[in-house]
Amino acid sequence: MHNTVALILACACVTYLTRIGGHVILSRFGEIHHRAKAALSAVPTAILTALVAPSIFTNGSAEALAILVAGLVALRASLMMSVAAGLATVVVLRALLA
Amino acid sequence: MSEISRFAEISDGVKDAAPVLVAVAPFSAVFGAVAIEQGLSFQEMLLACLTIYAVASQYVMVELLGQGVPAWSVVLSVFAINFRHVLYSAAIGRSMGNFSGPQKALAFFFLVDPQYAASEARAARSGLRPTYYFAYAATVYVTWIVTSSLGALFGSLIENVERYGVDFILPLYFTGLVVGFHKRPSFLPVLVVSGVVSLAVYFTIGTPWHITLGGLAGLVVAAVLSRPESDELGQLEQKNA
Structure with missing residues (x-):
């Protein structure tokens, strides 16, 4: 205990x-070197991409497409919309493919 | 800070955390249930959630505890899984100019993945202030404690969440956030290299090293492609200050 x-x-x-x-x-x-600054500025992109990448390939096609949809929507719309669009994709495709 | 802008900071923090809550709740509820199943008492489960606050590493801790692995290797595993936070900490620390020393010390305790990502986005958009940061942190933390307790108490009632796609919200959320950074220098090369290295590590060495190694590969690319005369970062920092 x-x-x-x-x-x-x-x-x-x-x-x-x-x-x-x-x-x-x-x-x-x-004062930090410009290369170190550039690396730190890339932390969110690099780490979050590394975090997400396997979930594109370790699930089914529904999940992979949902990631793609969420990414494309995020280019134009808010984060909330992007998550909602991805979620709708995964729910619909899972129901259709099941 | 005026009362009105303080209120706006709080409401933004809570609002930005909202989509994450739906994703966090099932993870923490399942953690609560699993912890009890593996022989932790309710108090021990609660202590872990209150003090560690890192769900992936807590799963591993509970799993290894159940297998009777030596204590030092449990602690080492938790450290390895959480190692990515070192990078978060170094990166977001630069946007914490508005934080006092004790505020920073407390803020780093709450630096979970979504907290980091949301704070970076906030810093780039309108600057990161403590009120926003702690409003976001409190929203996620309280939800986390409440749902893991509920999971521990009513674990057997949790049904399959796959049907509603809840299990997939976090990857979607992180995808949306990544795309939100598409105007940063070297975005595409960093994205591609981090993604490829992450996958290579994931399928060879295994999880959780794909996060740290894939991430580091992207940072190397950003450093290599960086040029001294590009002053975009300096401007970004001034905006954040």
Whole structure:
């Protein structure tokens, strides 16, 4: 029981370290190189793409098409609309393909 | 800050978090149910949700606990899965000029994937302020605690969520966010390389390394393609300040 609590708290500590660590390390440097800036500016695109990529290929065609629809809609409309369009695609196609 | 703009910041934060809640709720409810099934007490389940607040790594923790794996390797696995947060932290920290020291320290606790993504989008659009950040964080965090508790208490009642596509909201949400960054420098090369490397790692080394390695590959591309005279980033920073 106590071991489990200690383990949970240890997991919480390392998780917090990952969340504050990047900022703490980076703020040690004053002016950062333009390449480092470019890399940081690409973090959301790079990480989120890496996060999503497998879900295009590890599910069915309904899910892959839904990702495509959500991406295209997001070019023109709001995020909410994009998610709604992707969701509608996945629900309809799953029902049709099932 | 005036009362009106503070209210606008809060309502934007809650509004932006809304689509995420529908996606978070089933994950956390299932986590609550699984944790109990694997032998955690309700209090231990709640402690994990309150203090760790990273659902993927919590699943792994509970799974490894159930297998009786040594404690150090459980902690190491959690660290590995959450390692991507180091990049979030370094990136979003630059947009936290409006945060005090203690606010920053607290803010980083809440830096989950959707929080990071929404904060980047907010910073690019109108600047990131603590009120918005914490309104978004509170909305997701409270939902997370409530639904995981409900999952723990009524786990057996959860039915298949696939029919409503709820299981697929997060990938869609992240896709929409990625496209929202399409005006950033080197968007397309970063997208393609991160995607390809992520897939290659996913099908060879395996999850969760596809996130960190695929992401890093994209960052290398952005760094390599960067030019000193392109001042777009500097302008972006000024806008965020």
